[in-house]
Amino acid sequence: MAVTTGSAVGQHTLRETNLATVLQAVCAADAPPSRADLATQLMVTRATATRLVDELVDGGLVDEIDPVEPRRGRPAKLLLPGAGLCALGLVADIDRVVARVLTLRGEVVAEVRQDVDLGALDQEGGLALVRETAEQALEQVSVRVVGAALAIPGVVADGRTLVRAPNLGWSNLDLVDAIGPLGSAGHLAEAGNEADLSALTVLHDAPGRMGTWPDFLFVSGTVGVGGAIVSRGRVVVGEHGGAGEIGHVCVDPDGPACRCGSRGCLERYAGREALARAAGVAPSDVDTIGDRALAGDHRCAAAVRDLTRALSVALGSVVNVVGISSVVLGGHLGRLEPALSHTLGEQLGARVLGARWAPVQLRAAGDTPASPADGAAYRVLENVIRQPSAWL
Amino acid sequence: MAVTTGSAVGQHTLRETNLATVLQAVCAADAPPSRADLATQLMVTRATATRLVDELVDGGLVDEIDPVEPRRGRPAKLLLPGAGLCALGLVADIDRVVARVLTLRGEVVAEVRQDVDLGALDQEGGLALVRETAEQALEQVSVRVVGAALAIPGVVADGRTLVRAPNLGWSNLDLVDAIGPLGSAGHLAEAGNEADLSALTVLHDAPGRMGTWPDFLFVSGTVGVGGAIVSRGRVVVGEHGGAGEIGHVCVDPDGPACRCGSRGCLERYAGREALARAAGVAPSDVDTIGDRALAGDHRCAAAVRDLTRALSVALGSVVNVVGISSVVLGGHLGRLEPALSHTLGEQLGARVLGARWAPVQLRAAGDTPASPADGAAYRVLENVIRQPSAWL
């Protein structure tokens, strides 16, 4: 299929673009800007800035507040992302269902968490639980809800079709239809991979405000090993939504068989079960392996060594291929980062082609069980920020 | 560094965008369109289409031709990409320097090729040879040259800084400054990695006209193994221009040492020298390994087996990570594709996570020694197509 050329644009597209630019600037700003600040930053006249801002304020996408510290000249009315506008983020993972409602400012206005073994429920029961959790969260909200998104530990294509979620036992499911309408949030605006959406919370400090690092690999240790590639501030999803499966990079072609059909996948070394077995601890105690190794537990020390080696082989290849030299560890891998960091950094330095010019940066993500839900909410709010005209 | 928000746009940006859209449509069209065709396709009035087209015709970016087959109604004047506008593409590889000049229609209007051992020359001598080759090609050209680009077997950052080119022995070099102005083409508009630019010739059928596959991995067997990732019609370059180094994906962590400092890189199995040694043939005869294996040469058959396995391990990981399931083989790997295809496809099917849902597609690129030069020219012409207003 040849790529169809987009349409030409008229003046209303111009206004839509500029509305988006203004809202982006308000969301991305470190300090609340005035109309005049926006005018200089965006290189338009104050007249135009006013016009655009007023439209956003009328629509509730931007709030006006009175200035705090006095300055010379007429006091500027400061602008903040609208607090009367929020989005619902959902996670359905093997051990929990979480619903969180975030405003355009990134403030949490509602949260419901259910700790359940979702793998034990059948598909219909699981979906019902997600719906129920979402409705409970929405009942706590009195402001305008612009939409909902769902994070799933599986491959999601086109932002709605769940191709497979091995741990949940779900597959071939149109999530938007399956979940159905959720009260004031309506149908799901999007469904996506858990790690991909979690990565959004690492990428952004708040909705529409990018953090310090626009490029990184996110590797999250959960039951398996999830991952995401973030390049130039965008999550790479690949052709069918399956990008970022760092858990199934081959560490050793003769290694142990993986449920994916291949052998020696990273997940067989860094997944929770595999890691616990190697270290001789219960799966729920994987976070303690680092401390135990330091305390002299030889089996844990060996497990950390093997884990480090497996990570360096897998991450080294990925860094070489995608040319991104920041790695963010999440989940139990993030919590083990202090124990891994030094040796892993050294080994990556040896395996990465450009390490001499661009050393590999290792960081731990401060992610929580609710991160994928926050990421899902971010995704919905991003839609608003990208096209505010649709919400006025 | 926080990502700075872009400027707002005025009406002249509107016109620039629409000029680009029209030129893109003309270049991408299967058959030369009329002004009316463009108007309907781009959803503007015929008045606007005319206005935009006229501007492009005046600037020489679009040519008008008389219709060939008679139809009912006033005959339409057909539009083609301007033939009076061309770009210079250059390659400096270990065994050759090639200069090619392509028009906006993709027609070759000049070519100069020098077969030399560029590795034997020092850096200054090599650069001089590139300049000389370029000037010779430009002398054959009588139409307007919009710029030049250079393909190099190495890592190029920011489109101009050569970080390292191990095979050439060049490093830490601002290529734009080092090459200097090239007659009517001026300074290099861009320098880039050879495989990345070669991939553009696979991606496009002609400048501005996308081929059938917007997503693929390009793996090219040369002295080493180059690669490129093409996602949604764009070559992924990564943080520092080093993306796509598929040659240094780890196939076996205990494999032979690689010059990159790691062990068991794909290049140690699929590079020309390594492959020739494994098969017991001269490096210049690697293309014959497939036939020899079929003819009963056991050493060649074993080499093909090992190569297939190494490729499946490396490509399997990459496909899992970047979520792209089309693989295009180039260089000697492309020429060996008939011998590899069947078994490699099978093994990839086992290693790739989503193979059941999106089977891996294997293809051979019809690339030639001049492909990187064509790709370089494409890159320059792409700039014109993306912002025609700069060339009017």
Add this chain to the structure above:
DNA sequence: CTCTTATGTTCTACCATCAAACATAATTTT
């Protein structure tokens, strides 16, 4: 030769931004 048909052109209307003068609300100075 006239009718039909589709292309390309001309004209006015609309609207978003620009430019510049104006109004406003504070601090600073007299």
Add this chain to the structure above:
DNA sequence: AAAATTATGTTTGATGGTAGAACATAAGAG
């Protein structure tokens, strides 16, 4: 306390690009 200063925000008309509709043009069809 009143005037000057300063920066913000608003109003006004000008510019310019596209939309819409009528018009002109160049062929084939009858």
